[in-house]
Amino acid sequence: MIKQRNAQIERMTNETKVYVDINLDGEGKAEIETGVPFMDHMLDLFTKHGLFNATITANGDTHIDDHHTTEDIGIVLGQAVKEALGDKKSIKRYGNAFVPMDDALAQVVIDISNRPHLEFRAQFPTQKVGMFDTELVHEFLWKFALEARMNVHVIVHYGANTHHMIEAIFKALARAIDEAITIDDRVKGVPSTKGLLT
Numbered sequence: 505m506i507k508q509r510n511a512q513i514e515r516m517t518n519e520t521k522v523y524v525d526i527n528l529d530g531e532g533k534a535e536i537e538t539g540v541p542f543m544d545h546m547l548d549l550f551t552k553h554g555l556f557n558a559t560i561t562a563n564g565d566t567h568i569d570d571h572h573t574t575e576d577i578g579i580v581l582g583q584a585v586k587e588a589l590g591d592k593k594s595i596k597r598y599g600n601a602f603v604p605m606d607d608a609l610a611q612v613v614i615d616i617s618n619r620p621h622l623e624f625r626a627q628f629p630t631q632k633v634g635m636f637d638t639e640l641v642h643e644f645l646w647k648f649a650l651e652a653r654m655n656v657h658v659i660v661h662y663g664a665n666t667h668h669m670i671e672a673i674f675k676a677l678a679r680a681i682d683e684a685i686t687i688d689d690r691v692k693g694v695p696s697t698k699g700l701l702t
């Protein structure tokens with residue numbers, strides 16, 4: 505019986521209201537409704553490829569732009585993942601995933617280290633995907649890494665289509681997390697010589 509690592513977090517500000525319910529030991533069931541259609545698409549495939557179960561809803565000031573909503577989803581999702589992971593006992597800790605998406609190849613390498621960092625090596629050929637500002641991908645990932653207290657390295661090795669490049673990033677992030685949070689019975693306690701990852 506796999507233990508169910510889950511968390512529910514609601515956050516309300518004058519700019520947004522975000523709710524995340526995530527089970528890291530799920531099967532890829534997603535219910536996503538954020539008011540930012542491109543993020544719905546990305547979070548849907550993030551959930552599917554990480555084999556999480558997640559409900560993610562947001563109601564934000566998208567009449568201004570998608571910035572606050574996208575940023576705040578990153579914050580709440582990061583907090584939820586951190587809370588769901590708990591004491592991090594017996595996890596693999598590191599994860600690395602390459603994901604190709606047609607022309608694009610993305611790699612995400614993570615360390616669930618309690619030391620937040622985002623290394624972002626991606627240049628998108630276009631500033632927009634549909635209505636979505638592509639600079640918000642960095643914003644989302646940085647806030648996610650910060651709140652999840654995770655070291656996240658994102659490298660898009662190449663690509664021609666911005667939609668494909670971003671999609672490959674989100675899939676690779678999910679798969680890197682899935683690997684890093686895998687329970688390895690050989691790991692007794694927390695996988696750190698410090699004895700603590702929290």
Ligand SMILES: [Mn+2]
Nearest residue numbers: 545667668671
């Ligand atoms: Mn797509």
